[in-house]
Amino acid sequence: MTRRIRSGGPFEDNVGYCRAVVHEGLVHVAGTVGEGEDVVAQCHAALATIEAALEEAGTGFAHALRVRYVLPDPAEFETCWPLLRKTFASNPPAATMISAALIDPRFRIEIELTAAIG
Numbered sequence: 677m678t679r680r681i682r683s684g685g686p687f688e689d690n691v692g693y694c695r696a697v698v699h700e701g702l703v704h705v706a707g708t709v710g711e712g713e714d715v716v717a718q719c720h721a722a723l724a725t726i727e728a729a730l731e732e733a734g735t736g737f738a739h740a741l742r743v744r745y746v747l748p749d750p751a752e753f754e755t756c757w758p759l760l761r762k763t764f765a766s767n768p769p770a771a772t773m774i775s776a777a778l779i780d781p782r783f784r785i786e787i788e789l790t791a792a793i794g
Contacts, residue, residue, distance in 0.1 A: 693706055694706065708726050708787050709783040709785070715749075719787070730791055735794060737791070739767070741770065741792055743770070744787070744788040748781070753773055
């Protein structure tokens with residue numbers, strides 16, 4: 677069985693996707709951006725949205741398997757590291773950081789994550 681989780685963000689309807697898909701013991705969270713004045717604030721907001729989707733799916737950051745970070749300016753990534761270390765603590769996922777333009781130039785980071793259920 678496949679279950680879709682929506683967060684109500686404007687891009688979900690405009691682009692045609694949902695925040696997360698639960699399938700065969702995994703939750704796949706779509707690329708997620710957050711509002712904020714700088715990359716750290718946006719990272720924090722994106723993680724909060726991801727956390728809500730994970731909770732609705734019945735899991736959390738401790739079960740994250742894979743994360744992808746996309747930033748227009750890779751030099752900004754290091755400022756997010758303390759927040760990411762705190763978020764994933766002793767259960768760090770496999771990770772990739774990619775530098776690419778995002779859907780709106782106001783966004784400084786997008787985060788995509790896959791986690792196991794339970």
